[in-house]
Structures are given as structure tokens and as C-alpha cells.
Amino acid sequence: MRKVFIHPISVRIWHWINAGLIFFLIITGVQLRFSWLTLFQYHHAVFTHKIAGFILAGSFLYWLAYYLITGNFKQHYIFHRKDAKGMVRQAIYYTFTMFKHQKSPFTPSSQERFNPLQKIAYLSVMLIFTPVILVTGILFSDIVCFLGIINYIGGLRILDAIHVATGYVFFLYLIVHLYMSTLGHRVVSHVIAMITGYVEEGDETKQEQVE
Amino acid sequence: MSYLRYYHIKILLFLIILLLSFSAFGATDSDNCLGCHDGMKDFTHGGTTCQDCHSDVTSLPHDERLKKPSCKECHRKTAEEHDAGVHGAAKVECKTCHTTHVITKSRKSCSDCHGDASHSSLPSKNKHLEKLSCLSCHSPVKNSSIKTTLQVKRKGLISKASIDLDGNNTIDISEWDNLQAVLSKTFKSSPIIKKSYFAESDVHAIMKKPQPCKACHIDRQLFGQAKLFIQGAVKFEIFVDPSIFIPEIPSIETYRKTVHGQKGVQCSDCHVSQKNIDDCVCIKCHQDIRKVYKDTVHSQKGAIQCIACHNPHRIRAYKELTAKERLAVCSRCHKDYIQTHTWLPNTTLHFKYLECSTCHSPKSAKSMVFYLSTKKGDKEERVDYKTLESFYGKNILMTPFLDKNKDEVVDSQELTGFFRDVRDRLSGNAFIGSSIIVTRVHHDYSVKRQKERICATCHSDQAPFYESMFFVLPEDGFHMYVPVKGTILSAMPISVFVDMSLLGQQKATWADVKGLFTLKPGEFAPYAKELGFKWIDLIAIGLGAIIIFFILVHTLVRIIIRK
Numbered sequence: 210m211r212k213v214f215i216h217p218i219s220v221r222i223w224h225w226i227n228a229g230l231i232f233f234l235i236i237t238g239v240q241l242r243f244s245w246l247t248l249f250q251y252h253h254a255v256f257t258h259k260i261a262g263f264i265l266a267g268s269f270l271y272w273l274a275y276y277l278i279t280g281n282f283k284q285h286y287i288f289h290r291k292d293a294k295g296m297v298r299q300a301i302y303y304t305f306t307m308f309k310h311q312k313s314p315f316t317p318s319s320q321e322r323f324n325p326l327q328k329i330a331y332l333s334v335m336l337i338f339t340p341v342i343l344v345t346g347i348l349f350s351d352i353v354c355f356l357g358i359i360n361y362i363g364g365l366r367i368l369d370a371i372h373v374a375t376g377y378v379f380f381l382y383l384i385v386h387l388y389m390s391t392l393g394h395r396v397v398s399h400v401i402a403m404i405t406g407y408v409e410e411g412d413e414t415k416q417e418q419v420e
Numbered sequence: 421m422s423y424l425r426y427y428h429i430k431i432l433l434f435l436i437i438l439l440l441s442f443s444a445f446g447a448t449d450s451d452n453c454l455g456c457h458d459g460m461k462d463f464t465h466g467g468t469t470c471q472d473c474h475s476d477v478t479s480l481p482h483d484e485r486l487k488k489p490s491c492k493e494c495h496r497k498t499a500e501e502h503d504a505g506v507h508g509a510a511k512v513e514c515k516t517c518h519t520t521h522v523i524t525k526s527r528k529s530c531s532d533c534h535g536d537a538s539h540s541s542l543p544s545k546n547k548h549l550e551k552l553s554c555l556s557c558h559s560p561v562k563n564s565s566i567k568t569t570l571q572v573k574r575k576g577l578i579s580k581a582s583i584d585l586d587g588n589n590t591i592d593i594s595e596w597d598n599l600q601a602v603l604s605k606t607f608k609s610s611p612i613i614k615k616s617y618f619a620e621s622d623v624h625a626i627m628k629k630p631q632p633c634k635a636c637h638i639d640r641q642l643f644g645q646a647k648l649f650i651q652g653a654v655k656f657e658i659f660v661d662p663s664i665f666i667p668e669i670p671s672i673e674t675y676r677k678t679v680h681g682q683k684g685v686q687c688s689d690c691h692v693s694q695k696n697i698d699d700c701v702c703i704k705c706h707q708d709i710r711k712v713y714k715d716t717v718h719s720q721k722g723a724i725q726c727i728a729c730h731n732p733h734r735i736r737a738y739k740e741l742t743a744k745e746r747l748a749v750c751s752r753c754h755k756d757y758i759q760t761h762t763w764l765p766n767t768t769l770h771f772k773y774l775e776c777s778t779c780h781s782p783k784s785a786k787s788m789v790f791y792l793s794t795k796k797g798d799k800e801e802r803v804d805y806k807t808l809e810s811f812y813g814k815n816i817l818m819t820p821f822l823d824k825n826k827d828e829v830v831d832s833q834e835l836t837g838f839f840r841d842v843r844d845r846l847s848g849n850a851f852i853g854s855s856i857i858v859t860r861v862h863h864d865y866s867v868k869r870q871k872e873r874i875c876a877t878c879h880s881d882q883a884p885f886y887e888s889m890f891f892v893l894p895e896d897g898f899h900m901y902v903p904v905k906g907t908i909l910s911a912m913p914i915s916v917f918v919d920m921s922l923l924g925q926q927k928a929t930w931a932d933v934k935g936l937f938t939l940k941p942g943e944f945a946p947y948a949k950e951l952g953f954k955w956i957d958l959i960a961i962g963l964g965a966i967i968i969f970f971i972l973v974h975t976l977v978r979i980i981i982r983k
Contacts, residue, residue, distance in 0.1 A: 365921030
């Protein structure tokens, strides 16, 4: 087993801040949606959900700036033609071949961190769902101020529907993301990688990389 | 060359002599008159000379009796107006008011002749006489307006947004009350808002009868526009509802349309004497209400009499009042209601949809009501019966157009169909407005300072008004409260703008999930339509369940093969 450095410190810090914010926003969001729950008082949930949302907006801008300035966006996130085939191979790996003790068709490296399935998941979350939930959330943060825009969209009912539907996407994404994080070399390999920056890899991958 | 110069000098001299001869002739003319009429030394009447009016003086000495000069010769239009008016009929001459030979001398004022005008039949006589000029009532007014000014010494104390809470560029009664409350809170000594009533009219056309009261107090032909000018450190102007300064008075025509009028209450039933009316008159019919009300804190400390809140001449059934009109009743005394509710997030937005008794009268029954409305610019207007009548036919009953299956309940499909039909006919910006109001009144308003301040009382699917929803449909002379099927907020399609979202009605409940599994064949499509926005929850929960199922299976296989 060897360790390969793939996550720089700035990415790791951003990831955990983002993870904490999304977890907190989901919990408070669930409280707001289902008022019979008693996780928080309603007005506390409103206030903290709003504050966490604004911090998430800042976190998103940091992520965007980081990848645009470093030029790593294209390298890690942009979907290439070869990724289409890789996607199928990766999906087959997760559903069948991994149970036959075969190695993953993708090996993360500092040059290419994400497999094609991860790429498409992260790209859609970061460039579609995060902006949508942030914009709708900002509109919710001051209904009186943004009433003109809200009414243009179709009113609070529609804004609420978009925000909640996107929230559910995040919730479902989080379940899958948490489970997928256990599919590394060891169950905790990916989590450790996101803490230390080094991902644990089996010896066979070492050979493959040398080749 | 020298010949030419000599010629020019000759022409110049001739012109000077000509000019001098003219002025000398004029001077001689006036001097001729003043020679005898030395009392007319101050004569001035525009640019006129004596002969302009006394045209029968052709030579001196003139005849002893001259013709009476006619002002009409020059002032024809004014004279005609004068003759048509009451002064003309009373043969009041121009010189009665104007010193004709010294026209610049101040003319007589109304009070010089009418100083003893008693105005005994004018209600609030002093107020009227102090604020208005005689001509405001006694001559046809061309332009009139109310101008109010407020001097603000420092910046940041007042802004347009802090006054015009709904942003429609007009201050209504509740916003005016709020302004008063803000002023008394912000400034140690509350600055005075100066009011002036401006009326442009013709002094010569005095009417035989003064303006009727209704010209200002009902029809608003006069003083129909009011403006507030903020001056000093902050400068802006904004329209004000003129009824704030000139209250509406009862007229027998409008009284007949009130509930009292419709139920046959005669003037003499209440006005038994010249004394002010007290509750003894009201309890003749409303004893039950008085019984509830008399022991409440509100009755003992504030509004002691019925008329403190209710105007017996404008009584409409409580159901006929909009949330805004109901709020205006309370804000007559509770002017600072916005200031005292700053703890409530989005205060002004809440007050757009609520009335005071939604919270402060716990024993009253509350409902969520929907109504048809239009938006023109910033102005929202409810669609009234007159408009619907013009679309569907005269004196027609509207309810059958809404409740098409006649089950006395409106579902989302009926409402959507009716709304789209009206919207197409209106060819305007129509939407479904909504508010949460009291639909069965209990007169105990003693509850104040609701310490709990629990948002979820309303912002939850447990909110009581979800059990009681109505569509308020304008009918001829009244509003029909048609019960609405509870799922309407979630079931209305996206194309219908519903101005209400409470984070309650759009959520799926277990009952909705259970309902899905107990459907009989053929019931799915209508049930699915009724669920509407609730599908967001249901799909997400379904997807979540599928994902968790796959994860469990995946985990199980991993454990079995020890990967």
C-alpha cells in the first residue's frame, strides 16, 4: 500500500467547511420544512439557516475563485469524451466488478482527482444546484427587498418549490456521497485522504502507475 | 456727403418734434380733466385714460351728466361670470368691491360685507373657516389640493421607504398612522406636519349655492389630491390619501347600502335626541356582543363605546371588509402597530396578509381567504362585481361560474378554470390574492404581548386556518364566501399566480402518502393533480428510500464477499 498526495490543504479546508455548512443547512432546512419536528425552534432555524446560507455563498465563491485562478477547474472538473466510456466502466465497477475483487478502472492522482462519475456529480452540484439554491436562498433572505424578482419568478410558492427541490437534491447527493466515501482502498481511505491529503492505494495501482 | 448728413439730422429733428407733440397732447388731456377733478390725482387703471371709460366726453367743458362707464367694454368675460353669479343677481356693482379710479387700491374682502355670516349650519364651523377660503366653497373651484409639509433637520431619520411601506408612492391611513408613531418616537418634540388647503377659483363667479359637503367629503371633486413634502435635510414628495385629512361623511345614499340601511334601521331609530349616541342605542340590537365586550380589558381601558371602532353609518358586515380595512379600524388608535411588532420578521409583509384580530382575538375563528385581484403598476385592486358583471351579464349570480359542479366547494380545477377565464377577459395582470382573517368574530381583544411568539403557529401544516379556506367571490352587493378544498395552495398550477406561501400547505403529510396506497383504479390522475407541489416531497422521499435500499444491498454484498 502506498500513499498518493491528491488534495491540497486549501481544498481540504474548503471541503470540510462546505460539508459542515451543507449538513447544518439540511438539518435546519428539514426543521423548516417539517415544523412538527423539534430539532430547533422555528425562528432559530430561520436565523441560523439564513446565516449558514450566506457563509455557503462565500464558500462557493471561494471554490470558484480557487479553481479559476489556479486553472485546476479544467483539469479536474471538465468532462472529456473519454469520460463517457469511463463513466460506464466506473458504474459497472461499483455494481459488479468490485465484488470480484477487481481494481477500480480509475486511479486518482494529483493531475486527475475525480473519476468520470464523480466529475459529473460534482460538476452538476457545484455549477447547477449550488448556484440555484444560493440564488433562491438569497431571494428568501429578504422577501420584501426582492419581492419584484420573486413575483417575476412566479411568487413565493414557486421560489419555495425550486429551493426545496434543490435542497432535496443536496440531501440525496449527501447520502450517496457519504456511502461512496467508504468505497476506497479501506472503508476510511477517502475520508483520511480528505483530512491528510494522501489517498491510500493498493500495490497493484503502484504497478499500474509505473507502467 | 455733407448733404446726406444734413438730411439725416432733419429727419431726426422731425421725429423728436413729433414725439414731443404726442406726449404734450396726452399731458394736456389728463391735465384738462384734473384741472377740475383734482380729487382724481391718484387715478390709475392699467394704461387707460379718462376718455377710455368716459368716452362721451368729446369737448370741454363736458355735459353735466355723463353716461355711466361700462366695465364690460373691457372686462367682458369677467362681467359675464359676475352677472351669472349671485353677486350679479343681487346687482352688486364692480365698484362695490373695486375702487375703479385707483384700481391698485386693495379691493374689498368677503368679510367686509359678509362679516356677520354665521355659517350656523356648517358642522365643525371653526375648523372649516380656519382652513378654507370663502371661495373654496362659494365659487367654482378649478384646481384644488392639500399640501402638507414636514421639516426634517437631520438626514437618516426619515426616508421614502420608511414612510411608504408598501412602495406604491401613496401614503394610506395605516402608513400615515405609522408615520405619526415614527415621528413621536424619533423626535423628542414631535415635528408638526403643516397642512394647507389650496383652491384656485374665480372670485367673480360666486355661486348661488355653496359646494355641497359631499363635493369634498364623498365625491372628492375638491381636494381630491394631497401631497406630503418632506423638506430640510431630506427632500422628497409623496402622495397622501386625501381621506386622511377630509374624512368621509355619511350620505343617505351610501347609508342605504350599509348593513344597517339594508336591514331597515331608520335614522330616528338611533338619533332619538340631539345628544351624542351612546351604547344604549347599540345594545337595543347588539346585546350579546356587548355582554362579551364590556368586561374585556379593551373595553375598560381603551375603546369604551361601540362607536370607538364602528362607524354606524358605514357599517358593513365584517366579512365585507378586507384585511387592510380591518387593520385601519384598529390603527386609528394603535397608530404604532408597526413599531410594536418589529420583533415580527418582515413586519410590513405580515401586515399585508393579516388583520390585528388574527392574533389578538384567540376565540375568533380564522380562515385563509382567496380573492381575485389585478395589478396595475404598483397598485393592486380587487376585481369587483361590476367588472365581473360586464363579462358575464347583468345582475347575474357569479357563484355558478366558480362552483361548476355545484357541490358548494371549490377545488383547484374549478378555481383554475374560473381564474383563467377572468384573466383572459381582463387582459391584465390578474392574480389570486390571499389573506388570513377572522371569519367568525369574538369581541374579546384583550390578548396582547403574545409572549410565545411561535412562528409555527401559522407556518406549519397544523395551522388552524388550513381547515377553513374560502374563496371570496363578489356578488351583487355582497361577497360570497365559497368554501375551498384544502389542497388548493399546493394544487394550483404554476401558471396561476397565488400571492400566498406559508410553508405549510405545500408539504406532503403521511395522510398524502397513505392516500397514494389506498387509491382505487381510475383515482390516481385526479389525486396526483390535487397533490401538486407535494410531489416534491413525495418524489424526494421515494428516491431517498430507493437509494437507501440500494446502499443496504450494496453494503450487504460487500460484507458477504468481504470487499
